[in-house]
Amino acid sequence: xxxxxxxxxxxxxxxxxxxxxxxxxxxxxxAGEVLGYLGxxxxxxxxxxxxxxxxxxxxxxxxxxxxxxxQRDTVAAHQRLAYVAGETSLWPSLTGxxxxxLLGRVQxxxxxxxxxxxxxxxxxxxxxxxxxxxxxxxxKLGLIAGLVSRADLLLLDEPTxxxxxxxxxxxxxxxxxxxxxxxxxxxxxxxxxxxxxxxxRVAILRGxxxxxxxxxxxxxxxxxxxxxxxxxxxxxxxxxxxxxSDIEVDGNRVRLRVHGPVEPLLERLTAVGVTQLLSxxxxxxxxxxxxxxxxxxxxxxEVTPSDR
Amino acid sequence: xxxxxxxxxxxxxxxxxxxxxPVGVVARRLWRGALLWGGVFALMVWALVSQFAKEYPxxxxxxxxxxxxxxxxxxxxxFGPAHHLDTVAGYTAYHVVGILGLVxxxxxxxxATRLLRGEEQAGRWELLLAGQTTRRRAAAGAIAxxxxxxxxxxxxxxxxxxxxGRGADPPFSARASLFMAIAAVAATAMFMAVGALCSxxxxxxxxxxxLAAGLFGAAYLLRAVAASGTSLxxxxxxxxxxWVDELRPLTDSRPLALLPILGTTVVLATLAxxxxxxxxxxxxxxxxxxTAAPRTRLLASPLGLAxxxxxxxxxxxxxxxxxxxxxxGLSTKTMQDVWANQSGGVFxxxxxxxxxxxxxxxxxxIITLLVGMAAAGQVAATREEEAEGYLDHLLARPVARLSWLxxxxxxxxxxxxxxxxxxxxxxxxxxxxxxxxxxxxxxxxAGVNVIPAGIFVLGIGTLLHxxxxxxxxxxxxxxxxxxxxxxxxxxxxxxxxxxLDTSLLHHLARAPAAPVRWxxxxxxxxxxxxxxxxxxxxxxxxxxxxx
Numbered sequence: 011x012x013x014x015x016x017x018x019x020x021x022x023x024x025x026x027x028x029x030x031x032x033x034x035x036x037x038x039x040x041a042g043e044v045l046g047y048l049g050x051x052x053x054x055x056x057x058x059x060x061x062x063x064x065x066x067x068x069x070x071x072x073x074x075x076x077x078x079x080x081q082r083d084t085v086a087a088h089q090r091l092a093y094v095a096g097e098t099s100l101w102p103s104l105t106g107x108x109x110x111x112l113l114g115r116v117q118x119x120x121x122x123x124x125x126x127x128x129x130x131x132x133x134x135x136x137x138x139x140x141x142x143x144x145x146x147x148x149x150k151l152g153l154i155a156g157l158v159s160r161a162d163l164l165l166l167d168e169p170t171x172x173x174x175x176x177x178x179x180x181x182x183x184x185x186x187x188x189x190x191x192x193x194x195x196x197x198x199x200x201x202x203x204x205x206x207x208x209x210x211r212v213a214i215l216r217g218x219x220x221x222x223x224x225x226x227x228x229x230x231x232x233x234x235x236x237x238x239x240x241x242x243x244x245x246x247x248x249x250x251x252x253x254x255s256d257i258e259v260d261g262n263r264v265r266l267r268v269h270g271p272v273e274p275l276l277e278r279l280t281a282v283g284v285t286q287l288l289s290x291x292x293x294x295x296x297x298x299x300x301x302x303x304x305x306x307x308x309x310x311x312e313v314t315p316s317d318r
Numbered sequence: 319x320x321x322x323x324x325x326x327x328x329x330x331x332x333x334x335x336x337x338x339x340p341v342g343v344v345a346r347r348l349w350r351g352a353l354l355w356g357g358v359f360a361l362m363v364w365a366l367v368s369q370f371a372k373e374y375p376x377x378x379x380x381x382x383x384x385x386x387x388x389x390x391x392x393x394x395x396x397f398g399p400a401h402h403l404d405t406v407a408g409y410t411a412y413h414v415v416g417i418l419g420l421v422x423x424x425x426x427x428x429x430a431t432r433l434l435r436g437e438e439q440a441g442r443w444e445l446l447l448a449g450q451t452t453r454r455r456a457a458a459g460a461i462a463x464x465x466x467x468x469x470x471x472x473x474x475x476x477x478x479x480x481x482x483g484r485g486a487d488p489p490f491s492a493r494a495s496l497f498m499a500i501a502a503v504a505a506t507a508m509f510m511a512v513g514a515l516c517s518x519x520x521x522x523x524x525x526x527x528x529l530a531a532g533l534f535g536a537a538y539l540l541r542a543v544a545a546s547g548t549s550l551x552x553x554x555x556x557x558x559x560x561w562v563d564e565l566r567p568l569t570d571s572r573p574l575a576l577l578p579i580l581g582t583t584v585v586l587a588t589l590a591x592x593x594x595x596x597x598x599x600x601x602x603x604x605x606x607x608x609t610a611a612p613r614t615r616l617l618a619s620p621l622g623l624a625x626x627x628x629x630x631x632x633x634x635x636x637x638x639x640x641x642x643x644x645x646x647g648l649s650t651k652t653m654q655d656v657w658a659n660q661s662g663g664v665f666x667x668x669x670x671x672x673x674x675x676x677x678x679x680x681x682x683x684i685i686t687l688l689v690g691m692a693a694a695g696q697v698a699a700t701r702e703e704e705a706e707g708y709l710d711h712l713l714a715r716p717v718a719r720l721s722w723l724x725x726x727x728x729x730x731x732x733x734x735x736x737x738x739x740x741x742x743x744x745x746x747x748x749x750x751x752x753x754x755x756x757x758x759x760x761x762x763x764a765g766v767n768v769i770p771a772g773i774f775v776l777g778i779g780t781l782l783h784x785x786x787x788x789x790x791x792x793x794x795x796x797x798x799x800x801x802x803x804x805x806x807x808x809x810x811x812x813x814x815x816x817x818l819d820t821s822l823l824h825h826l827a828r829a830p831a832a833p834v835r836w837x838x839x840x841x842x843x844x845x846x847x848x849x850x851x852x853x854x855x856x857x858x859x860x861x862x863x864x865x
Contacts, residue, residue, distance in 0.1 A: 063714050066861045085716045093714035099707040101627065102522070104617070105610050112617035116715045135609075141521070142608035155711075165714075 016041045016163050016194035017062065021071030024057050031057040033219045034071055039196060041076075041162070044189050046209030047198040048298060053215040055198040056096065059167045062196075063093055075163060089118060092161035096168030096198075098152030106136035106143070106151050113155040125158040131180050146172040157184055163194045170201065182207060206294040214298070229297050234267035236290045237275070242283035251275050339446050340456045344433045344463025351429060352467040355422045356474025359502055362418055362807060363479050366410040367486045380404035392653045392677030395545040395646070396684060397806075398563045406486050407494075407568035415501045415567060417806055420538070420559065421799065422471070423505035427530040429467070430513025434460055434590075436523035438600060447599060454595030457518075461587050464510050468503060475499040490568055498567035504579050505562045509534055511586035518593040521602035528634050535638055539645050546649035558582060620717055621725035628699060632733040635692045636740055639685060643741040643765075646681045647748025653677035654754055674754045678745065678764065679831025685741050686768040686823055687802050689734055693772040694794035696730035697779030701790045705865040719858045727780065727850060734772035738765045756830065764829035770842040771822055777846025777853075784856030787863050797822065 017039040024032040032054040039045045049055050060066040062073050064084040073080040075087040100109050114120035129136055132150045140148060149172045156164065164185075170178050185195055185208050199205050205212060206226065213223040222229060234255070239245070245264045248254050252274050258265040268275050279287065374380045384404050394400060398416030402408030434457070437443055446456055476499035483490030483498075490498070513530045520526040537557045544553035544560060554560030564575040593603055616622035654674035700723070703709045712722060742765015749756045779794035804821035818824045825842055827835040 060862075065710060065713060067859065085718050088714065088716040091714075093710075095707070095710060095714075097707070100711065101623075101708055103627070105612055107612040108614055108617055111612065111614040112623060113711060113715065115618045116620065116712060116717055118716055137609045137611070139608055139610060152711075 014041050015039070015074075016043070016076060017196060018074040018077075019058075019062075019071070020073075022058070022061055022068050022073050023070045024054075024061060024066060025069045030218050032061070035220055037213060037220065037223065039194060041194050042189070042192050043211060044185065044195040044197065044209045046205035046212040047196060047215065048200065048202070048205060048212055049198075049215035050200060054218040055215060056167055057218075058215075059093070059165055059196070059198060062165060063088075063091075090161060091163040091165055092117065092156040092159040093165045094152050094156040094167065094169040096171050098148045100140045100148060100151060102141035103139065105139050106134060106147075109140060109151060110136065110155055110158070114158065117155075117159045117161075119160070120158050121160050124160065125154065128154045128157060128184070131183075132177060144172075146174065146177070149173055150177065153181065153184075157188070160191070161193070163196065164188060165196050167198045168200070169197070170199075170204065178204070202294045202298055212294070226294065229294075230291050233292050233297050234269050235272065236265070236267055236292065237272075238263065238265050238286075238288040239279060239284055240264075240286040242285055246278070246282050248275070248278060251278050338459060339451070340459030341463045341466070343437075343446065344460045345466040347433055348429060348463065348467030349470050351425065352470040353474060355425060356471045356478075358803070359414065359418060359422070359471075359475040359499075360478030360482070362414055362803075363410060363475075364482050365807065366413055367406060367482050370406040370409050371487055374404075374409075377404075383409075391546065392673070392680050395542045395649060395653070395677070396680045398541065398559070399545060401566055402569040405569065406488075407490060410486075411498055411501070411566070411568040413807060414498065415504075415565070416563065418803070419502045419505050419562065421802065422503070423509040424531070424534060426468075426506035427509040427513040427516075427534060428527055430464055430510045431517050431523055431526040431530055433464070434514055434517035435520065435526040438517075439521075439523055443599060452595065453597075453599060454591055457514075457594030458591045461511075461514050461590060464514065468507055468510060471506065472499055472503045475502050494568050494571065497565075497571050497573070500576070501562060501565040501567040504565065504576070505559060507583045508558050508579060508586070511583045511590070514590040515586045515593070518590050518597065519602060519604045521600075521604070521606045524631065525602075525604075528631070532634075532638065535642065539642060542646060543649065546652050619725075620712055620722045621728065623712075624725045624729045628696070628729050628733070631695065631699070632729075632736075635688075635695075635733065636737055639688060639692075639737050639741045640744045642688075643681070643685065643745035644748040646684075647678070647745035647754075648752055650674045650677055650749035650754035650756065651752040674749065674756055675760070676831045678749070678756065678761065679828040681745065682764045682768060682829060683805070683823065685745075685765075686771045686826065687798065689737055689768045689772040690775045690798035690801065690822070691795070692737060693730065693734055693775035694779060694791070694798050696726075696733070696776060697783065697794040698791040700726045700730075700780075701783055701787060704787065704862055707864060709862065713862070720854055723780070723854050723857055727776065730776055731773060734776070735769050738767075738769040738772070741765050741768070760830045763834050767826055767829045767834045767839060770839040770846070771826060774822055774842045774846040777849035779853075781849040781853035781856075784853030784860065787857075787860075 015038055017037065019035055019037040021034040021036060022032065023030070023034040035058065047055055047058070057066065061068050062075065062080050064080050064087075067081065076090050078087040078090075080087055104112065110125060114125070132154060134147060134150050134154065138147075140151070143151065149169070153169055156166070156169075166185075170181050173181065182204065185197070188195055189208075195208075197205065197209060209226075211223065211225050212229060214221050241262045241264070244262060245259060248264065248266060249257055251268075253268045253270045253272075254266050254275060255269070256265075256267045374383055381404065398412070400408065400412045400416070403412060443456065447453060451459075476496050479490070479495035479499050479502075480492050483492075483495040509530065512533055513526070516526040516530040516533075517523075520529055537559045540553055540557035541559045541563070544550050544557065554563065558579070561575050561578045564572055565579075566572050566575075597603060616626040651674070654677075703726075709722070713719060739762070742762040743758075745765070746756065746758050746761035749761065750758075775794055775797055778797060779790050782790035782793050800820070801822040801824075804817060805823040808818050808821065822842070825838045827833060827838075
């Protein structure tokens with residue numbers, strides 16, 4: 011039974027003792043979509059993914075992968091997905107090639123030529139034992155093992171940790187290829203440039219709560235636009251203009267932020283002599299910091315779900 | 319996952335203290351075990367001293383004890399030579415040094431490999447060596463940490479021996495008690511040093527532990543062979559465990575025998591430090607290859623993987639148990655002859671079983687203990703797959719938890735069954751090749767009789783794996799150690815029925831000295847299976863848990 015929804019999450023939550031690792035979460039990822047799942051360490055990203063994989067049991071709620079229950083139809087659901095962990099620990103006594111062979115056979119489907127290609131592109135020596143790989147090389151191995159399945163859904167949990175910039179670029183190409191091939195990608199990350207470059211939609215998690223979800227354009231629309239204006243004379247009082255905040259005056263120049271519609275500000279500005287007007291959309295980093303910057307650090311302890 | 323276990327709890331500000339970090343790290347991780355085993359020593363001394371007079375009140379009783387246990391060449395081969403068994407001193411020293419001392423030595427070698435090679439393999443040495451210290455100094459520090467653990471063990475044992483020994487009849491002098499405590503931990507000291515050295519030789523904790531355990535097994539077998547016949551008695555000087563026996567604490571102390579013990583410990587520890595300075599971090603001195611041609615025949619399913627990963631350990635156990643059975647079997651004839659020339663209580667006590675069969679009963683008691691350890695090792699390996707995060711890669715793919723666990727258990731049961739049958743067979747080969755009069759079916763049945771013990775431990779371990787995974791490994795090993803202590807010491811002391819019943823070994827017949835009790839063996843297997851099924855169901859429903 012084909013369904014256009016790759017991931018459907020309803021009221022999914024997880025508590026570890028007193029700690030609410032994930033507050034009831036509702037989220038939907040359409041097939042073919044690339045979703046960036048953002049949040050600082052300990053926000054609940056890994057917990058979400060491990061719940062989706064059925065490695066953790068939810069406190070409440072449910073999750074479906076292509077319409078298959080993540081907890082009850084685990085094996086069937088896993089036939090449609092591939093998972094790459096952020097900290098790949100693999101059997102130290104097996105070689106890279108043996109690991110790829112094993113995981114491919116267990117997965118049930120492998121694109122053989124693609125595997126050879128990825129080994130080349132990621133510059134991995136598969137004859138070495140996992141024990142002797144660096145962290146980055148182990149991460150590459152985990153990535154290749156996940157990607158070669160060409161699964162309908164890729165669940166990637168901080169997949170580029172430990173990779174150098176060249177390999178990171180190669181990873182981005184792989185995700186772009188996956189997207190072009192119609193695969194769905196759920197990319198958990200805190201590398202904002204990566205998410206900005208790859209994702210159609212972004213979900214932001216904070217302290218176990220989903221605080222924002224939408225396209226980057228949506229999120230930018232919700233947040234402040236940065237405006238810098240230079241006047242021919244000392245600037246007028248702009249603080250009464252609706253939506254304007256954070257005004258900094260520096261001689262004839264003014265730097266400010268504006269939330270919501272910009273028309274009132276533009277009207278006010280055109281009424282006086284403006285010689286130069288610069289405006290800039292916030293980067294994802296600014297959006298992200300706006301979400302977290304003001305937050306007092308209540309969660310001092312990092313919690314990884316596997317520790318509980 | 320490694321962050322939470324950074325061993326330095328308080329950052330040490332001054333660089334000059336960084337060299338001392340390994341001492342503290344190792345000592346801190348060792349002291350609980352040292353206290354625990356010190357407590358076991360203390361309990362044992364107390365039990366032996368307080369029970370001896372009650373159990374053997376008259377001179378006749380004590381003469382009987384010497385005539386049976388003291389003259390029993392079989393138990394001397396298995397548990398070491400006994401001196402002055404008719405005194406509370408001799409009786410105490412025999413059990414504390416010769417039996418418990420060896421169990422604690424195994425703990426010592428496992429702890430040493432875990433804290434040296436295990437920590438290094440887990441990458442935690444990198445944190446230490448990032449400080450201003452050298453590999454050599456760090457290794458010396460770690461070994462000093464082991465020394466502190468040993469000191470804790472000795473202090474508890476010595477304090478208990480002095481306090482309890484004063485109340486013995488006749489009392490032990492404080493000096494004799496202190497010397498007995500030294501004798502009790504002497505084997506532990508040597509095999510901690512062996513563990514430290516093996517940690518330099520092998521690249522993984524498992525290899526290092528196997529190597530050290532192999533050396534311990536060889537020393538044990540040498541001692542057993544030395545005790546089995548007068549012509550071979552000189553061999554006891556070839557075994558480090560023979561030196562410990564020669565200390566003869568409480569009865570006729572021989573401090574001179576400390577010289578080879580001390581010398582060996584110091585030489586091995588020094589060698590470990592020197593070798594640590596000469597190798598790279600994470601590297602080993604025994605050749606290991608970082609590259610290999612892929613061998614993928616088995617790597618097609620979780621079951622194949624379980625066999626591939628467990629094969630080395632399994633073959634090691636089979637080879638070790640088989641060789642042990644063969645060598646101990648070889649001395650069956652000698653035992654038979656020793657008994658045949660004796661008159662007295664032995665035959666009456668054992669209901670007419672031949673001396674050879676009685677001796678083999680003790681051999682198979684030890685083999686049961688080892689098969690139990692092998693089963694606990696299988697529990698530990700299964701838990702490790704999950705704790706290290708390897709299992710995630712399988713379970714994130716189309717693999718059901720139950721089929722993965724079933725595969726692991728199938729491999730474990732096959733190994734345990736193979737070990738039982740092979741040991742039975744090789745023990746018979748050893749016994750008959752020297753002309754002992756034992757039947758193949760009897761010895762083979764004794765071999766099969768050890769399998770239920772392994773399955774029981776495996777089942778209880780699997781139950782814990784499902785319900786409280788972090789307890790699975792310690793409980794499985796603890797169950798085996800407890801059973802052995804209760805069986806050996808509890809039985810000698812006439813402990814309560816209830817206490818004896820807590821020993822797994824108590825529910826198995828001591829075949830081939832006694833006929834196999836198939837009904838209680840079947841009950842053990844059934845309990846093990848039910849426990850495993852409950853554990854498997856619980857495992858399928860719980861969260862995966864890291865280390």
